Structure formats: C-alpha cells, structure tokens
Amino acid sequence: MIILQLVFFFVDFNLIVNNTTEKQQWLSFQTEVDSLKLTHGDERLNFHPFNPNFISDYKGYKLGMSVEEIDRLLAFRKQNKYVNSAKEFQTVTKVSDSLLAKIAPYFKFPDWVNNRKDISHFKDFSNSVFANKEKIVQVDINQATQQDLIKINGIGEAISLRILTQKEKLGGFVSMEQLNEVWGLSPEVVLSLNKYFTIIKLPTIHKIDINNATLKELSQFFYFKQGLARQIVKYRSMYGDFKNIEDLIKVSGFPVNKANIINLYLSF
Template sequence: MSFKTILSYFNFTREQRAGIFFLFGIIIALQLVYFFVDFSVPIKEDPEKQKWLSLQYEMDSFKSHDKNKEQKIYLFNPNFITDYKGYKLGMSVAEIDRLLEFRKTNQFVNSADEFQKVTKISDSLLNVISPLFKFPDWVNNKKEKKQFEKFPSKAFAKNEKIIQKDINQATKEDLIKIYGIGEAISLRILKQKEVLGGFVSMDQMSDVWGLSPEVIENLNSHFKISSLPEFKKIDVNNASLKELSQFYYFRYALAKEIITYRSMNGNFKNVEDLTKIKGFPVEKAKTIALYLDFN
C-alpha cells in the first residue's frame, strides 16, 4: 500500500473536520469534568445516630476501665464445688465427678491434701486453687486441740464422769461447750431439731451440715435421746403430696413416688413397704419410721 493511498483516507470535507474537532473537544471536556468535579453525595448527619455513637463510646470506655480494674477474689469451701465452678477452676469432668461421688457418702474433705486425694488433681493445679480454699473453723482449730490434749492427766480424764443430757433439751449454750461447735453450728442443730419436731436418734447428727466425725463423737459422749419427743406423726397412708414433701427425709420427688405406689398397691403396713420405693433412703429407714404413722 502506497503513501498516497493511506493519505486518501484522511481527506475530509470542511464539515467533517469541524465535526471531528468538536468531538475531540467534547471528550476533553468530559475528562476534565471527571477529574476535577466532586460527584460524591454529601451524607446528612442524623442527630440521634450521633447520640448513640457517643453513648457507645462511653460504654466502651467503661468496659475497658472494668477490665483494667483488679477483680476481688472470694474464698470458698471446696466441698461444695459445682460442675461449673470446677470447670472454671480448671478441673476435668472426672475430677469433679470424684468429688461429687465422695460428697454423696456424706463425707467432707478437711484439707487441700485430702481434696487432692479424693479428686486426684495435679500438684500444679492444687498449688493454684488451694489458696482459695476456706474450711470451717473447727478444721482450722484442730491442731490446737491436739496440742492442748497433751497436758491434761489421762488418769483424771478417765475418772471424770460425764453426765449425758437429752439432746432435745439442749440449749445453744450447752452445745457451744462441745469442742468444734460454735454459735453458727449450734443454731444449725437447733434449727434441724425444729424442722424435724425433735431428734429420735443421735445418728441424725450426721444430717447436720458442718459436723465432723470427731465433733459427732463428742456430741454422742455428752448427749443422748432420753425419751422420744412429742410431735405429730405423719399419717403416711392418708397424707397429701404437700404434707409428705414437707417432711425432711422425703422431699418432693420421693413423696410423689410414695403417692403413686400407695394408689397402685394400697396402704403401707410398715416401713419395710416404703423401702421398696425407688429413691427411699434405706439406711435411715429405722429413724424415718419413728416419724410415721401406719394406722
């Protein structure tokens, strides 16, 4: 293709050249407008939104302040650790279950070492959580008792006659005289007696929370059941669900089972019939029988 042939393509009339220049002018003008003109739409500030944003800012500042604030540490009795509490402390499910199974036997751990023996937690975890343990006063005073017992004459102790008093006639002052019992535990024993209507066996001392085997032994040496207290027995064959569930040894679930069993099998003749019911505390049957009327 020759140069003349190529040049022939650029031969325009006056009107065509004017149109081409006009088109170039429009393109250049649009480019200038695009680069130099701000097409963004102004955002209207909502006063309510601004208030919420400022409030949120204040809340965030409070949260950050609380995080930096030193948290208060509360001591606790490890005998009553729940599943959630144990999880927060770093205990495994198996370790928590061992403690709960041990507590079902109505026993207590009285030191960090006993806690580790029962739960089998690691030494490292014990070192972290044991400073948070808080045991009852009688546990902390146990060592003082052992030191004190070295001084009295054993011969004198053997010859000393202890006059046993009826536990149902004991006052708060009488109970406090027993080593290991303070004002709180003495009131707890009296409250238990009030709930039951009176104690019928010294074995019921094990039902009072906070009494160690040593303290119960001291109670048994100073108190006894001279005679059964006077109280209204529960007519187990006619009592309503509400009346049965209010009895200390039954609670609602067992009371419901008793009502169901009674409606299906007839009246109970003795406490042995009650022991056939699922969930009945068989080990306390003799004690429970003294509170019931089977007529």
C-alpha cells in the same frame, strides 16, 4: 414276595410313626422345660443391692434361704435390732457359707455403718468445763440449749443454731446418728457430742399418716423430697395403703439406709 406281604399285613406301621411323632413332641416339650428352668435359675441371681435387714419372706425365698433362716432374721428384727455386716447376718440367720458367699455381694448397709472409724485415733475435743468433772452426766440432746452445745470444742454459734434448727424441723431427734446429717459437723465433733449428749427419752412427735398425708405434707417432711413424695403418692394409689416400713421401702428412690429412723416419724 410272600414274606414281604406277610410283614406288611401283620406289622402296624402307623404305631411306629405315631410313637416317633409323640417322642419328637415330648423331646421338644422337654427342651422347652429345660430352657425355662435355666431362665428361672438366672432370674434368681438377678438382684440389685439391698439392705439385708429388710428381707421379706418372698425375698428370702428368692435368695435361697430356708423358712427357719428367714424366721430367725425376722425374730431378730422384731427386737428392733439390725445386722451391720455379712458375718453378723450369718450369725443371726445361720445360713451356710456357700449361700452367704453368693448373696453377700448384694448386701448394702447404711453409709454410717460402712464408714465407721476407729475412735481411738480421734483427738479429744472435750472442753475443760466438762473435763474438770470426774463423772460425765449426759444431757438429752433434745433438751440441750445453744449454751450447752457451744461448750463442745468445734461448735460455735452457727453450728449450734443448725443443730437446733434441724431438731425443730424434725420435731426432735430420735437417734444420735441424725447429728451426722447436720452440715458442718465433723466426725470428731459428733463423737464429742455423743460423749456428753444422748437421747434419754424419745420426743413426742407429730407423726405423719403415710396413708393419708397429702403430697404437700409429704414433701415438707425432712427425709422426703418432692420427687420421692410423688412416688409415694403414686405407689399408694396403685397398690393401696402401706402396712409397714417394709412396704414403704419398695417405693423407688426411698432411702433404705435411713428406714429405721424414718419409721419413727410415720404412722401406718
């Protein structure tokens, strides 16, 4: 009895209780932290398909890229160049194989890149008028007349008029890729057009002031339908002016695969 009384007198049972309580609280807090880490880890992998040419600093960080890798991509893009495959993306950024394997499934390249065909099997549609010339002198597509276009096999009066009409709507072609958007032109005929025509000089375009254009003005632009024009105006009113094309592609429904072409028709 005396020993028990001495133990009760000298031992501080409150300290043991407090330590146990603090330990339990700490363990509970640690469990919550671990849960948040797991949740954060899952968020980093929750991506929608995107064009890797338009990765921002923040997007690159979310993907797990280093600052040096992001800077290499941005420097490459400043030269007005584009990566067209996962392999080319790795060559430019020098990301590791493991990181590439993780993020490459989310890459979405333009349709014209994904559907490129080997031109070696295409039939030559060149006209004898051109074939008789030993040296082909390419004509600026923006200076071509209907008579020039009809000389290409596969192009008649109707299609030649569509090409010229589309050129007028756009204010001029800025890329030969835009010929793929002309209804009725087959890939074979487009190849022939690329053989005899090119863009020697960019046309003088009345650019759209994306930060001040009205809904009607945006809706009349060839690449913006009314629904997208409304989204642009809504986004602009909520977040302020667009600084560059990278800001604009954040708008819901924006045709990211045509961003490099659309950019030439806009002013920021």
